[in-house]
Amino acid sequence: MYSGVVPKLWNETIEAHRRAVRDATLDTAAALLAEHGLASVTMSRIAKKTGIGRATLYKYFSGVEAILLAWHERQITGHLEYLAEIRDRAGGAGERLEAVLEAYALISYKHHGTELAALVHRGDHIARAQKQLNDFIRDLLTEGAETGALRDDVAPDELASYCLHALTAASSLPSEAAVRRLVTVTLTGLHPRAD
Amino acid sequence: MYSGVVPKLWNETIEAHRRAVRDATLDTAAALLAEHGLASVTMSRIAKKTGIGRATLYKYFSGVEAILLAWHERQITGHLEYLAEIRDRAGGAGERLEAVLEAYALISYKHHGTELAALVHRGDHIARAQKQLNDFIRDLLTEGAETGALRDDVAPDELASYCLHALTAASSLPSEAAVRRLVTVTLTGLHPRAD
DNA sequence: TTTGACATCGACACATTGTCTCGTTAAACT
DNA sequence: AGTTTAACGAGACAATGTGTCGATGTCAAA
Known part of the structure; x- marks a missing residue:
């Protein structure tokens, strides 16, 4: 480019x-x-x-801020489309969730700088953008909850927030294998406690 | 103030x-x-x-960047001291970990803006600061690993990164109760898989 | 009291911003 | 083809921020 x-x-x-x-x-x-x-x-x-x-x-x-904001919005939109594609490709509910979370982690892993622009801004634009992602994951989680593989002591909304933040750790990981391990660990947090 | x-x-x-x-x-x-x-x-x-x-x-x-950098360093240092205090207060290894993670989550929950400055900077200063936190948690995890309550399929270093990122979700949670639930979920990710 | 070291502030030259106007040029319309 | 419309680039402008000097004042020691 x-x-x-x-x-x-x-x-x-x-x-x-x-x-x-x-x-x-x-x-x-x-x-x-x-x-x-x-x-x-x-x-x-x-x-x-x-x-x-x-x-x-x-x-x-109107200024630098508006440009970075528009760029961030374009990024988020692109990611959401990509994740939706991943979601619709996979089969079962569990596999869907895993595939989407792995895809999101890989996005964080590849372009490290995406989330920087979000912080220049103080407005609620980024909050809304982040909410879109959160809702996307939340819906995926509630779908998975019906199968019973999901813990029920925490609301899906909070679990979605947990997922998204945990997976941003991918941006500082050294390899794709490490990213996959991160996804596994994050998924474990979603399961009901054994005890 | x-x-x-x-x-x-x-x-x-x-x-x-x-x-x-x-x-x-x-x-x-x-x-x-x-x-x-x-x-x-x-x-x-x-x-x-x-x-x-x-x-x-x-x-x-020398400039705005240096000021924000110094401020960030002061924040991290303060947090580390506080977390060390929490760690030394608690008794067993498992309780230590839980207490420290909850304390860190509450820090994220209270002052939302702390991590902003980290992103203005492109240098490795923040990387080093973040590494300090990561090492702190990693040592706590390896200590806990001896008791057997920790999963062994992922390196403690990566688990520490997972913890720190997952807990930053606290900054967008609505209540302290929600923060405590987040800590619980994050801890679940650290346990060995049941299957 | 004198001297040296240091903190402070005002001022200067320069860069960037956001806005405006004006002449140019190409697309769209008749 | 000729006219209208609209986007463009360049220059000028005040306002604001930047980085640096030199002058002034205060403290501590000789």
């Missing part, structure tokens, strides 16, 4: 062009963030690296 | 005065971060709110 220059001429319709510029902007911002840190994510640098004028950039986004 | 003005004249020894200014600066930075977000944490505002000149502030810290 070249995070490259937007074609100077408008490709098809205006709408498509604006979408292209918008996406290129988000790519550039993400590249800057990953490469040179948060302090380097400025409107000036984003505009220059994207290949558009700084004034033009302000026509698309 | 007023994050207040430093006395204009040196109180006792110079050393003590510098320490006081330094601490007040860190308090101010934390207050600004929690109250007005990361963008408001600037050298100008910190200096004004602390009650010292901006140029003076540069004699203490």
Whole structure:
């Protein structure tokens, strides 16, 4: 990915062009963030690296915060689509859960930087985005609860939060094998106590 | 806490005065971060709110990043001391682990904003700080492993990482009772599988 | 009292931000 | 083809933050 220059001429319709510029902007911002840190994510640098004028950039986004926010939203949406695909592919309820949790852990494992932008922001946008993920996992858990493999002393909502946070540990693990072990451990926490 | 003005004249020894200014600066930075977000944490505002000149502030810290870094380090150190105290108070190995994990979860539950600063930074300072916490928990786990209550299919180091991340879910929980349930669930993940 | 060391603050030069205007250029319409 | 519409880039602008010097004042020791 070249995070490259937007074609100077408008490709098809205006709408498509604006979408292209918008996406290129988000790519550039993400590249800057990953490469040179948060302090380097400025409107000036984003505009220059994207290949558009700084004034033009302000026509698309109100500021750095809005850009990072939009980027985060795009990330979350993409992850949710991917996870939904994984969910619908797997067969039984138990396998579904395991497959989705492993997929989520691998996402955390691969792009380490995804969750950084969430913290620049103070608003409830990220809270809402996180809630989407939480609800997604929660529904998967309640589905699995019917089979009886799930503990019933803690609400599915809290268990979903537990899952998501526990799996973020994947971002600091050294190997995919370790990620799989993490998923196993996390799943164990979901089972009813033996005693 | 007023994050207040430093006395204009040196109180006792110079050393003590510098320490006081330094601490007040860190308090101010934390207050600004929690109250007005990361963008408001600037050298100008910190200096004004602390009650010292901006140029003076540069004699203490090289920039905003250094301030947030120092603050994070102070937080981690304080937490470690507190957790060590909890550990040494409890009796058996199992109780120790549970008490420490609950204490850590309650820390996450109370001051939500602690971990924000860690992400502004790209350096390995936070990695080292996090490693301290990880080692602390890991040692506790290996101690508990001797009693046999711990699973042996995953290395203690990875289990410690799992614990710390899972317990950060406490920061988004609604009540202390929920935090205690989270600790229970997390502990379950540490036990050997029943099957 | 004098001297040295140190903390403090005001001021300067420079960079970035967000906003505005203006002339240019390409798409869309008739 | 000719006209209208709209996005674009460049420059100017005040406002704010940054990093650095030099001047001023205070303490402690000679």
